[in-house]
Every structure is written in C-alpha cells, then in structure tokens.
Amino acid sequence: xxIGLYGPRDTKHxxxxxxxxxHSVTILRDGEVVTSLPLERITGIxxxxxxxxxxxxxxxxxxxxxxxxxxxxxxxxxxxxxxxxNGNLRIEPNGxxxxxxxxxxAMVHWYPNGxxxxxxxxxxxxxxxxxxxxxxxxxxxxxxxxxLVHIDGGASFSANSFWYHKKNQISLIEYGWGELHELIxxxxxxxxxxxxxxxxSWQHLSIPGKLMGYxxxxxxxxxxxxxxxxxxxxxxxxxxxxxxIEKVRSMISNEFHPLEKFDLNEKILMDICASIQLAFENAxxxxxxxxxxxLGAKHLIYTGGGALNILVNSSxxxxxxxxxxxxxPCTNDSGMSLGAATWVDxxxxxxxxxxxxxxxxxxxxxxxxxxxHIDDVIEMLLQGDVIGICNGAGEIGPxxxxxxxxxxxxxxIEIRKHVSESIKNREWYRPLAPIMxxxxxxxxxxxxLESPLAQYMLGSWIVPEEWRxxxxxxxxxxxxxxxxxxxxxxxxxxxxxxxxxxxxxxxGVPGLINTSFNQMGEPILYDNNLAESAGKKLKLQGVxxxxxxxRY
Numbered sequence: 001x002x003i004g005l006y007g008p009r010d011t012k013h014x015x016x017x018x019x020x021x022x023h024s025v026t027i028l029r030d031g032e033v034v035t036s037l038p039l040e041r042i043t044g045i046x047x048x049x050x051x052x053x054x055x056x057x058x059x060x061x062x063x064x065x066x067x068x069x070x071x072x073x074x075x076x077x078x079x080x081x082x083x084x085x086n087g088n089l090r091i092e093p094n095g096x097x098x099x100x101x102x103x104x105x106a107m108v109h110w111y112p113n114g115x116x117x118x119x120x121x122x123x124x125x126x127x128x129x130x131x132x133x134x135x136x137x138x139x140x141x142x143x144x145x146x147x148l149v150h151i152d153g154g155a156s157f158s159a160n161s162f163w164y165h166k167k168n169q170i171s172l173i174e175y176g177w178g179e180l181h182e183l184i185x186x187x188x189x190x191x192x193x194x195x196x197x198x199x200x201s202w203q204h205l206s207i208p209g210k211l212m213g214y215x216x217x218x219x220x221x222x223x224x225x226x227x228x229x230x231x232x233x234x235x236x237x238x239x240x241x242x243x244x245i246e247k248v249r250s251m252i253s254n255e256f257h258p259l260e261k262f263d264l265n266e267k268i269l270m271d272i273c274a275s276i277q278l279a280f281e282n283a284x285x286x287x288x289x290x291x292x293x294x295l296g297a298k299h300l301i302y303t304g305g306g307a308l309n310i311l312v313n314s315s316x317x318x319x320x321x322x323x324x325x326x327x328x329p330c331t332n333d334s335g336m337s338l339g340a341a342t343w344v345d346x347x348x349x350x351x352x353x354x355x356x357x358x359x360x361x362x363x364x365x366x367x368x369x370x371x372x373h374i375d376d377v378i379e380m381l382l383q384g385d386v387i388g389i390c391n392g393a394g395e396i397g398p399x400x401x402x403x404x405x406x407x408x409x410x411x412x413i414e415i416r417k418h419v420s421e422s423i424k425n426r427e428w429y430r431p432l433a434p435i436m437x438x439x440x441x442x443x444x445x446x447x448x449l450e451s452p453l454a455q456y457m458l459g460s461w462i463v464p465e466e467w468r469x470x471x472x473x474x475x476x477x478x479x480x481x482x483x484x485x486x487x488x489x490x491x492x493x494x495x496x497x498x499x500x501x502x503x504x505x506x507x508g509v510p511g512l513i514n515t516s517f518n519q520m521g522e523p524i525l526y527d528n529n530l531a532e533s534a535g536k537k538l539k540l541q542g543v544x545x546x547x548x549x550x551r552y
Contacts, residue, residue, distance in 0.1 A: 001067045002028040003059065004036075004341025005091075006130070006333065007051040008076040009083070016047070016202035019078050019154065022333040023051035026341045026360075027062050031353065033137070034062060036338045036360040036396050041526035047205050048523075053085045056112070069120040071108055072344035074130035074336040077154050080104075088114050093124045099157050099175050101129055103347050125340040127155035128175060131303040132163060133346065134339035135328045139301075141352040142170070143324065147297035149288060151180055151306030152332075159184065160287075160304070164295050173291065180287065182233065183280040184306050192234035193276065195245060195262055196269050211273055212309060213430040216476050218270030220278035227255055228275060264429065281312045289320050298323045305332040308398070310482050313453055314460045329358040329456040330397035338396065357492040358456065359403055361394035365528045369495050370547035377542070377549055378503060381409055381512065385541035386419055388517050390531035391495050392546065394524060399457050400516035401484060402435060402496035404524045406540070408513045409473065410434050416473030419513055423538050425520040433457055433482040434474040435514035437500035441485045444470075444510045448483045457484040457514075470510055484514060495547055 004026035011018050027034040037058065039048040063069065073082055073091050082091040090109040097104060106122035125133070131150040136142060148163035148170060155161065159181030162173040186193060189204050197210055228234070231251070238244045245262070253259045257268045284306065291297065300322040307313065307327045317325055328335060338360070342353060369391045377387060386408040395401045406423065408415050410432075420426045435457075441449040444467050453459030460480045463471050474481050486497045503509040517525040517534065525534050532550050535543035542551045 001063065002070045002072055002341045002345055004028065004072045004074070004337035004339070004344075005051070005055070005082060006074045006336030006340065007049075007055065007082050008079045009052065010049045011078060014202050017049050017205065020049050020076055021047040021205060022336070023049050024334060024337040025051065025055060025058055026337040028341045028345055031345055031349070033338070033356055033360050035362040035393075038334050038361065038396070038523070040523035041361055041394065044523060044526075046521055046523050052083060056084055056086070056088060069118075070344060070348075071106070071120060071122040072125055072337075072340040073106060073122065074125050074340040075127050075156050077127070077156055080124050080156070086114070088112065091122050097124065097126070097156065099126050099128050099155075099161060099172065101126075101163075101170050101172070103344060123344055125343050127336070128158060128161040129343055130336050130339035131155070131331070132161075132170075132301065132339070133343035134330060134335035135301045135303055135326055136346060137338055137342040137353060137356055138328050138358075139326060140355045142301060143299040145295075145297055146299040146301055147288070147291055147295060147322075148301045148303075150304040151184065151284065151302075152304035153181075153184060153189075155304075160306075162291055164297065165301075173295070180280075180283055180306075183283050186233055186276050186280065190233060190235065190276070191237040191239040192248060193273065195237070195239045195248070196264070196273060198262070198264075201239075208305070208308065210427060210430060212277065212311065213427070214264070214270065215273040215277040216431070216478055217429060218267070218272070218274030220274040221271065224256075224272055224275035225279050228272070228279070233276075277309075277311060280306075280309070281315050284312050285315050285319050288316060292320055292322065300325045302327050303331045303335075307331040307458070310453075310458055310460045313458050317451060317453060317459065325452055327453065327456065327458050328397075329395065329399065329401065329458075331458075332398060334397050357490075358395050358397060358401055359393040359492050360396045361526065363393070363527050366392045367528075367546040371495065371498060373544065373547060373549035374495070374499050374502060377499060377544060378507070380542055380551075381407065381503070382507065382509075384409060384412070384415060386415070386423065388525075388531060388535045388538070388540050388543040389496070390517060390525060390528050390543060390545050392492070394526060397456070398516075400514060400524060401456060402486060402493045402514070404517040405435070405496075406513075406515050406517050406538075407435070409509075410511055410513045411470050411509075412473050416513065419515060423519075423540070424515060431476050431482070432474050432513050432515050433484065434471060434511040435484045435486065435496065435500065436511035437497055437504055438485055438487050439501060440504040440510040441483070445481070445483055445485075448485050454483055454485040455487075457482055459483075467510065473513055474511075483511070495544075
C-alpha cells in the first residue's frame with residue numbers, strides 16, 4: 001500500500017494558511033486509488049492545512065495489520081518533513097533535497113499506539129514532480145515528446161519548472177523563481193489587487209478566480225502594463241495603510257483617469273486588472289512557445305495553480321498549437337498527495353498506470369446511482385428550480401464536474417443572480433459556468449467539443465450569436481463561457497449525461513448552470529449523508545442523492 005501525503009507544517013501567521021494549504025492524503029492499493037481525500041472536505045474548513053492532527057485517524061480506516069506501507073510525501077519550500085501532532089509518526093528526508101524526478105529516501109518513525117514501532121518505507125517527492133505526476137494519474141503514461149510544465153506560487157525550490165519526456169524518460173529543462181513567479185503572485189498576494197477587490201491578505205487563495213472574473217470587464221493595454229511594471233507591480237504598497245492607498249489612488253488619477261475611491265464599478269480599475277491578467281497570459285504563452293520550438297515538443301502537460309487560469313489555458317491552446325494538451329482536474333495543490341503516490345508507484349514498477357476518473361473522494365457511503373428520477377429533476381429545472389447533486393464519489397480538485405454540483409437553468413439572468421449571489425453569496429462580477437452533453441456541444445459550441453480542456457472545465461470559448469440567449473445566465477461579458485462537456489463514453493458521469501441529453505433531445509435546452517455544491521468560503525460537499533441538510537441550508541428546491549430526488 002502506498003500512502004500519498006501532502007502535509008508540510010505551515011508557518012503561523014493569522015488564522016488562515018500563509019504558505020501551505022490544501023493538505024491531503026491518497027491511498028493506493030495494488031496500484032489502484034482507494035480514495036484521495038482533501039482534508040478540507042473532511043473537516044469542512046476551506047484549504048485546511050492541519051493534517052498532522054487527523055492523518056492517523058484517517059489511516060486507521062484503511063490500513064490492515066498485514067499491509068506493507070510506503071509513505072510518499074510531497075514537500076514544499078517551507079519544509080520536507082512530516083510530524084503528526086502526537087509525534088507517533090515522523091517522516092524525515094534521509095538526504096539532500098533537490099528538484100529531481102528521483103525518489104528521495106526518507107526515515108519513517110511510526111508508533112501507531114505510541115509504544116510499538118511499525119516498519120514502513122518512505123520517500124520524499126519534490127513538489128514540482130508531484131504536480132507533474134498528478135497528470136500521470138489521469139493519463140496512464142506521458143505521450144512521447146511531451147513538454148511537462150508546472151507553474152505555481154511556490155513549490156520546493158521554484159515557482160515554475162519545465163521538463164521533457166522522451167523515450168519513457170523525463171529530464172529537467174529548467175526551474176526557478178523567475179518572472180512567472182512575480183506575475184502569478186500578482187493574482188494572489190498583490191496588494192493593489194487586494195485593494196481593488198477589497199480583500200485581506202489571508203484571502204489570497206480566493207483572489208485568482210475573482211481577479212479573472214473581474215478582469216473580464218476591463219480592457220487591457222500595453223500602457224497600463226508598462227505603468228504597473230515601472231512601479232514594481234505595486235508590491236511595495238501596504239494595503240492596510242491609508243497613506244499608501246491614497247498615494248496609489250492619486251497615482252492612478254494623475255496617470256489615467258480621476259479616481260475618487262477604489263470602487264469596483266470604476267472602469268480604470270477593471271482595466272488595471274485586465275492588464276495584470278494579460279501580462280501573465282503573455283508571459284506564460286511566450287515561455288511555453290519558446291520551449292516547444294526549442295525542444296520540438298508535440299504535446300503539453302500543464303500543471304500547478306497557474307493552470308486554473310482558463311484564459312491562459314485557451315491562449316496556449318490557440319497560439320502554441322500542440323498536438324494535444326492535458327491539464328488535470330486537481331492541477332493545484334489539491335492534487336499533491338495523488339501526484340506523490342502516483343510517482344512512487346510509477347518509479348517502483350515502471351509501468352503505465354490505470355487511467356482514473358476525477359471522482360476519487362470516496363467515503364464508503366456511496367450507493368449505486370439510480371436513473372429513476374431524472375425526468376422529475378428535468379421538470380423542476382424547467383420551472384426554474386435550483387437543485388443540488390450529490391452522486392457517488394466526489395470530484396478531486398476545486399471544481400464541480402457533475403457529482404457535487406448545484407444545477408439550474410442557464411438561460412435566465414435572474415436565476416444566475418439567485419444562484420451566484422443569493423445561494424452562493426458570490427460577488428456580482430464572478431460568472432457561472434455551463435455543463436453540456438457532447439451532442440449539444442456539437443451543435444452549439446463545437447470548438448469546446450474538440451478541446452480536451454472542456455472535460456474538466458479548464459478552457460474558454462466564444463458562444464455564437466444565435467445561441468447567446470440560451471446561455472444568458474453563464475455567458476461572460478466578452479461572449480465566452482467556461483464550459484464542461486460530458487461525453488457519452490464517460491462511465492463515471494452517466495447520470496448527469498443522461499440528464500443533459502434528455503434536456504437537449506426533448507426540450508432543446510443545450511446545458512445547465514453548474515457550480516460547486518457549497519457556499520462561499522466552504523469546501524465542496526463531502527459526505528452524501530449530509531447532502532439533504534446542506535441543500536436545506538442553501539435553500540435549494542431539491543437535492544439528488546445517488547440518483548434519488550429529495551424535494552423541499
């Protein structure tokens with residue numbers, strides 16, 4: 001049994017994660033994923049980073065006395081050791097740490113009852129490789145001549161790393177803390193962005209998604225990008241200082257347009273955020289394009305938190321012209337333990353892995369999903385009801401893909417506002433996304449159907465004019481949508497595919513609003529047994545649990 005673990009101890013600064021977030025554990029038995037558990041789903045605390053307090057209790061549910069245990073620990077720039085809260089499990093590197101594809105041996109001191117030691121093997125997996133290997137879990141093997149990319153806020157010794165896969169071997173091209181790090185940090189820790197969005201520093205993990213939504217209302221310009229760069233992207237600004245805030249307001253007023261205050265309705269602020277988005281997009285596309293040309297790479301595997309930026313993803317797809325692109329659904333740190341476990345398993349056995357689905361958050365409470373109530377759900381949706389879905393195992397990663405979703409009609413701006421702003425308590429500028437079956441996408445959004453990014457809602461596509469009314473509740477201000485397309489061949493998403501197919505064939509409805517089953521600031525719903533109470537709390541009209549409809 002391989003136990004993948006992401007749990008480096010964070011530094012303490014305030015009440016929310018500072019550097020380390022999204023602790024998780026993955027259990028592999030005979031090469032198969034038994035479960036992959038983001039800690040936040042278990043505790044209900046968003047981005048929870050206290051697995052040292054929970055791991056041993058979790059392992060008790062999965063480990064047998066006769067199991068031979070291998071710990072695969074993904075590290076971080078803040079450290080490479082794991083120590084449980086009670087000290088009964090200690091995993092420490094037995095050698096120098098570096099950015100490498102090799103496994104770094106670790107010493108394991110494990111006393112399950114605090115008295116008797118249990119033998120176990122241990123390895124440290126570089127954070128960079130854990131990101132890359134997370135994709136391997138879904139692909140089975142890397143295509144030949146693949147460029148492997150990780151772009152994140154911070155790994156072990158880098159913010160970005162680039163690898164090349166050829167003849168079943170990967171080699172490190174380069175890594176470090178370069179320009180991409182500066183630009184990606186403008187999405188999550190930049191004080192000017194925090195001031196514009198009225199966020200505190202502890203909310204940095206939610207800022208990238210909000211910045212993308214808000215930036216779509218602006219118009220980027222070379223002039224603004226140059227001004228931002230000349231002023232060091234305002235990293236010197238103290239967003240808690242009234243003097244600094246007033247100074248920056250005056251600078252914006254003098255340079256561009258009179259600004260009375262930092263108001264989200266101000267066009268110049270939208271333009272600044274759009275320019276920050278474009279600067280990051282241009283830098284990533286330029287870097288990947290150069291490496292593709294230099295290496296002759298045919299395929300791209302793209303991972304890390306930076307790969308959640310759908311505008312960048314679509315720009316890479318449109319401009320870099322790879323034969324194929326793959327981004328895993330848990331491309332951010334939520335996939336760390338899965339990546340670590342997968343890499344140790346791969347290095348130990350050297351064979352292609354079984355391809356997995358994203359529905360890995362298993363609780364043992366799931367039941368076979370019935371199809372009996374799909375038509376009843378359709379009837380409720382058509383009359384404008386909002387419904388929660390909790391079928392089977394949950395999705396790994398930050399986005400709902402049909403198992404832990406809130407769904408509703410997507411042709412109504414009023415329903416969109418109700419779902420996004422009333423039920424989810426999201427900001428007005430944040431769009432919702434549609435979910436579609438492939439037959440509808442073939443007719444309505446063919447460019448998404450042809451893109452691998454649509455499988456996990458990781459790309460952006462323009463809606464044809466004649467269909468925009470049908471997408472009124474999910475379309476961005478620029479006419480694009482972040483669609484998920486569900487294939488008929490997806491054996492793990494049969495229920496939602498059946499629902500979408502019937503809506504399209506019988507009623508001409510091309511898709512639905514699809515957002516995660518949670519309220520803002522909370523993790524995606526974990527346990528099926530909690531679905532009904534969660535639906536009532538959110539004031540939904542019904543919840544589907546393992547295919548069974550429960551009306552309120």
